[in-house]
Amino acid sequence: MVDGVAGASVRPTWLGHPRGLFLLFFVELWERFSFYGMRAILVLYLTKHFLLAEQPAYAIYGAYTSMVYITPILGGLLADRLLGARKAVLAGGIFITIGHLLIAVVEGPQGQQGSALLGFYLALAFVIVGTGFLKGNISVLVGALYPRDDIRRDGAFSIFYMGINTGAFVGPIIVGILGETVGWGWGFGAAGIGMALGLVAFLSFRRELAGVGEPPVAGALRRRSPIGISNEWLIYVGAILAVFASWYLVGQQGLVGLLLIAAAVVTVGGIIVTAVTKLPRQERDRLFAALFLIMLCPLFWALFEQTGSSLTLYTDQAVDRTILGFAIPASVFQSVNPAFIITLAPVFGAIWVKLGRRKLEPSAPFKFGIGLILVGAGFFALILGAPSQGLTPAIFVILLYLFHSAAELCFSPIGLSSMTRLSVKSMTGLMMGTWFLATAAGNFIAGLIAQATGGEGAGAEQVLEVYARIGWFAIGVGVVVLAVAPFVAKLMHLDTLGDSDHVLAGDPLNVEPASVGLDTRGERKP
Template structure:
């Protein structure tokens, strides 16, 4: 099998498609189906809890926040296990299997309306399977995209924009198919369609793994196959540990306080470990790049706390306060969650072309500048809703569509750039961990989104309270965005873009890494050539 080149990127003889390695488009389709299942299920999650299990809005928002934050915590562990043992390729496969099973459980546990008990507990178990599966898949599939390119390849941001378009193709189709099936035919039909979507992604991945050209292989096949406990290999011990973790996640889905504590502990341990490694073991330029990456990751919770109102409070607002009638048909509220990915699909090629064109001329905005713009736009989206909502009566659907347009433009300045920056700025041995840190920050944002959503709901709450909360968070996001634009030149200097293409030997041959199991970081000789 061909392997990725020293310094990153597929070998020169690998076939390209539209100027990019064909492996990019294989990963595009896998992520498309995974996002089909995730966003389609997310579109009906709060509606299912409030309309089928008859939960009040606030506890439904709490479950939503706990679930979506746990989905983004687990990539830290999945990233570490891939870096140290499994490799990203095996991790993605394992994650896809767990996710498929989770959606199928959700499809099978639907009981009579209003009946909770064992049925609701079974629903939580299905969510737990998805949580653990996403931990293996989500961060590592982005790592695989990054490993197809050299660190200084000007196609990288464009590649992540294309990959992000795959994410949003699935996110566009999912709420339409799953939302209509779930809200009009039966909730189980919607969840079943999500499981079928993830199964299709698995099939694509297995059939076309060869297009990765060795990217994401286990760092040491011999170590992975060793049998340290009861004759079981390390690989199978990892899979058994994942099954145990499913039962832990099962208990956490309905425990918002415990999730908050877990987020805090995970943040302190992960960021502390990265900072220690950067200060104690990395040369100045690589250390500065890690600092820049952590700065960008620190902005992620604010962005996602606002953006993720989409699946919680904005869905309920759309269901209750928006005129959804089209040609005499009341469009299901969940279908409106396809508006954002529609704009991503249509705008992503434009943004991808724009970044590459500006980069060739030396005019491309830095990642911190793009982040600042993204925060301003996501805050502005809520003001579009506030200004467009009438004092009485239903809000026109066009106002919600305008909000999603502004949020989508902000997302394209934020999320694909963040994915690219985590792989670009980290040293090769820490790529999975840094990507996991990005998703940990996203987890924090999703948890905060649940808290914000709870502030909009509650007994006696009306649309005025919802809009008041949106106004406060909109102003705050735009203010932080302006601050980021001001400090962007300093953060950009920390990225040392002029030397980014040099070979990465930052952690190679250091005596402090003689015990890689204790430190959690592989030596250069133990891993495949990567980023």
């Protein structure tokens, strides 16, 4: 079966979508298997193997998870300008695989915090840099498979998001059970093998991408850099240096916070200047709408990402985890959220498509408002079910994840789709990187919130008190977003999304699509 879209190349399809979507689905599945599997046992590993107190463990977790989402800015910029999304994804997968396998071999004796802990930081640094290359750019490849006005785009990102959550579902189960019951090295090793499988698939079936994601300027990567090596190898050498920089920063939470602020000022400031000085009104308005959505990311992810930190230890220490006579490891509960996503994603995708055909689909900002309300309400599901004494029944943790999963489906896949839809072609990687920068800020704030729940003498009551405060705040902000959503939606100019992309004025690296064998939508000509 083939699919012909006006102005786009004719590509083989499966289930109505380009076959390249399902390759990217599979690669992202294994990358998320490795990431979420490792995340499921990260805080438990720090507190039970290295015997760190809760607050420093949360600080390391917050620094690491925020840096994982900072680096996609540079990865997106490099892909936009020189490397291309395809090579960036390949390089990222290699770095991530090295990082996970390194964690598996530097475990050391329990309680040893010297060289073993430094080796653990180095392994995290490889994952951080690798994710910078891969995370934003694989979403760019998904977006590049479709014209901007294609009604299948949100559905495609929902399918892609199911790949993310399939990996996120299986990862904590396999890595968590191996790590908590067999040995930490077994769990981390399984995470590395998962990423390696994704790499093999990407190399074996990359032809299904039908030419999308190539370097933007032909021959630029082969040119000699000032130090005598090609531009491509200069990027890889720089990535290795970035590993060592990240190695230092993992243990420096305060410095990471300052870098986040600086990166936000420079990145968002640069986007605004570019939008004002180089873009026509409609494209400028769309970028402003995208920035509004990005501004909501830190709050959402700060609450949602309690999953891997404070909620994991709360589940380990204050939840009755015995189900049908079996004691379920705390890390396995992190599979509940992706299980709900897998179940609900087709439902949400079908609802959006059905409403879209009737021109009743809520706008992206309206969906974001719903997501914020739901993520706040999830904490109250846990709070209301927690007894005054004794352990919290596991069903209320599961109910929290149900609310958070519905919230995520109103937020994350819609945000990914909006970044590729609202950006001009030459800034798509940068906008996706900025989306992940905002996610990084959310993860950093999540670490601070988690630290507020822990500390000397802290108990379940303090955790629930913090959850109540942040829950009410999210609900209040969500209501405000619902009120302003119609005004933001007007900035998106949805009626003209199918028009040709605009070229940035005065940009020497921006090449007219026709000059490199592309049509006006940036797709390969048939």
